[in-house]
Amino acid sequence: MISTDICIIGAGPVGLFAVFEAGLLKMRCHLVDYLPQVGGQLSEIYPQKPIYDIPGYPEIKAQELVDNLMEQIKPFQPTFTLGERVEHLNKQADGSYIVVTNENTQIHAKVIVIAGGLGVFEPRKPALEKLDHFEGKGVAYMVKNPETFRNKKVVLAGGGDSALDWTIYLANVAERVTLVHRNETFRGAPDSAAKVFDLANNGKIDLILSANLKELGGNGKLSSVTLEGKNKEEIVIDADYLIPLFGLSPKLGPIADWGLSIDKNAIEVDTRDYSTGVERIYAIGDINTYPGKLKLILCGFHEAAIMMHSAFKYVYPDQKLSFKYTTVNGVNAF
Amino acid sequence: MVTFTVEDHDGNRQTVEAPDDMGLSLMEVLKASEYPVLATCGGMALCATCHVEILEGEDALGEATDVELDQLENLPEYFPTSRLACQVRISPLLEGAVIKLRGEDN
Numbered sequence: 001m002i003s004t005d006i007c008i009i010g011a012g013p014v015g016l017f018a019v020f021e022a023g024l025l026k027m028r029c030h031l032v033d034y035l036p037q038v039g040g041q042l043s044e045i046y047p048q049k050p051i052y053d054i055p056g057y058p059e060i061k062a063q064e065l066v067d068n069l070m071e072q073i074k075p076f077q078p079t080f081t082l083g084e085r086v087e088h089l090n091k092q093a094d095g096s097y098i099v100v101t102n103e104n105t106q107i108h109a110k111v112i113v114i115a116g117g118l119g120v121f122e123p124r125k126p127a128l129e130k131l132d133h134f135e136g137k138g139v140a141y142m143v144k145n146p147e148t149f150r151n152k153k154v155v156l157a158g159g160g161d162s163a164l165d166w167t168i169y170l171a172n173v174a175e176r177v178t179l180v181h182r183n184e185t186f187r188g189a190p191d192s193a194a195k196v197f198d199l200a201n202n203g204k205i206d207l208i209l210s211a212n213l214k215e216l217g218g219n220g221k222l223s224s225v226t227l228e229g230k231n232k233e234e235i236v237i238d239a240d241y242l243i244p245l246f247g248l249s250p251k252l253g254p255i256a257d258w259g260l261s262i263d264k265n266a267i268e269v270d271t272r273d274y275s276t277g278v279e280r281i282y283a284i285g286d287i288n289t290y291p292g293k294l295k296l297i298l299c300g301f302h303e304a305a306i307m308m309h310s311a312f313k314y315v316y317p318d319q320k321l322s323f324k325y326t327t328v329n330g331v332n333a334f
Numbered sequence: 335m336v337t338f339t340v341e342d343h344d345g346n347r348q349t350v351e352a353p354d355d356m357g358l359s360l361m362e363v364l365k366a367s368e369y370p371v372l373a374t375c376g377g378m379a380l381c382a383t384c385h386v387e388i389l390e391g392e393d394a395l396g397e398a399t400d401v402e403l404d405q406l407e408n409l410p411e412y413f414p415t416s417r418l419a420c421q422v423r424i425s426p427l428l429e430g431a432v433i434k435l436r437g438e439d440n
């Protein structure tokens with residue numbers, strides 16, 4: 001089991017900055033995020049967009065801000081569990097918590113910080129009969145470990161950058177890759193689209209355009225994917241895996257079931273310290289709500305600083321905290 | 335003012351009136367009318383959660399732009415008359431249109 005002072009649920013900008021504020025107070029953090037990368041909305045939705053309201057940066061690209069945050073928290077050696085969704089918070093007799101993910105990773109922490117933003121970014125699913133039946137038995141929405149697909153027959157569906165990128169990558173790993181796209185052309189990065197057409201022309205992959213997913217076949221495990229082609233004809237492909245890549249959309253997800261007070265998909269908090277009303281559980285950033293709340297990165301940063309000062313008492317019950325500027329002691333790495 | 339009809343996820347239809355001289359987008363009007371539209375990206379054509387289908391009146395509105403198609407094509411399901419509500423301006427062209435919500439709520 002992973003053991004830490006503070007478990008932060010959500011590795012968006014606010015969760016990341018919270019590591020810095022915790023580190024200044026000598027508290028260690030472990031972060032969990034369902035996305036395979038850190039950065040939350042910034043990295044997932046708008047990595048290349050400039051942000052103009054970060055103090056000290058007249059303009060900074062979203063991904064650059066995330067990279068800078070990662071650099072800033074490096075001295076405090078945070079640890080990460082990525083690609084896993086926190087499902088449960090189990091309270092222990094001494095008041096601490098064990099956080100449990102969908103893959104049964106367990107993290108023991110004295111304090112829980114929910115920095116879950118808009119919730120979990122869930123994959124958009126095609127409307128196919130028996131889809132849920134094959135989830136985990138051939139249908140996957142994420143490529144977490146490409147080795148899973150070595151020497152397998154893989155069907156990818158979608159026309160965006162991730163469909164193109166994974167097609168190119170898996171072409172060298174899988175036994176056979178088929179990419180299905182409902183249009184004739186790709187709007188993803190022109191470079192990647194050109195590579196995919198090249199791979200298809202050289203017989204390295206199968207590219208089926210103007211086709212839609214129609215049906216899944218298999219007994220207990222996926223064995224075929226049926227498509228509907230341009231002229232409504234059926235195309236059946238042998239498949240060990242189907243990876244639909246139609247983008248992600250945020251859903252509040254498991255957070256809704258943790259017994260916290262929720263108003264319009266956000267957790268109500270006390271603005272004195274951004275606590276949730278359940279002892280040792282705090283909520284900061286886009287996921288919280290209070291009178292006057294603004295969903296801005298800046299506001300989440302402020303909340304992180306204040307909540308960490310409040311959390312100190314649970315991590316160091318015998319010590320009294322006095323406030324110091326970073327200019328006094330500098331940043332003392334662990 | 336323009337008047338159009340909105341069909342929600344359950345198929346209920348309601349008439350909506352909106353000012354056509356304030357530069358509002360259809361997404362903003364739908365949200366202001368308390369329709370469950372996520373609009374995660376706030377109207378930047380980045381999230382496609384404001385997906386609508388123009389059931390009647392699509393000819394007047396013309397074709398979706400390239401930016402819209404970029405997003406729409408990535409959805410598991412889209413239709414020849416699909417649009418992103420945040421990219422549709424409220425204008426007299428919407429008069430009498432019928433709009434079906436397709437995007438995600440929470």
Ligand SMILES: Cc1cc2nc3c(=O)[nH]c(=O)nc-3n(C[C@H](O)[C@H](O)[C@H](O)COP(=O)(O)OP(=O)(O)OC[C@H]3O[C@@H](n4cnc5c(N)ncnc54)[C@H](O)[C@@H]3O)c2cc1C
Pocket residue numbers: 009010011012013014015032033034035039040041042045046050051052053084085086087115116117118119120121253254255284285286287295296297298300374375376378380
């Ligand atoms: C297009 C766009 C432009 C924006 N522009 C600006 C701007 O210019 N200035 C500004 O200040 N703000 C802007 N914002 C808002 C800003 O992005 C958010 O305020 C900020 O991302 C909130 O950070 P966060 O860390 O609270 O949450 P998020 O960035 O949403 O990160 C939350 C993370 O938590 C994870 N998570 C949730 N639940 C779980 C769970 N159960 N288990 C595991 N992981 C979980 C999610 O996967 C996600 O990665 C913009 C937003 C968008 C969409």
Ligand code: FES
Pocket residue numbers: 361373374375376377378379380381382383384385405418419420421
């Ligand atoms: S609001 Fe995000 S695409 Fe329209």
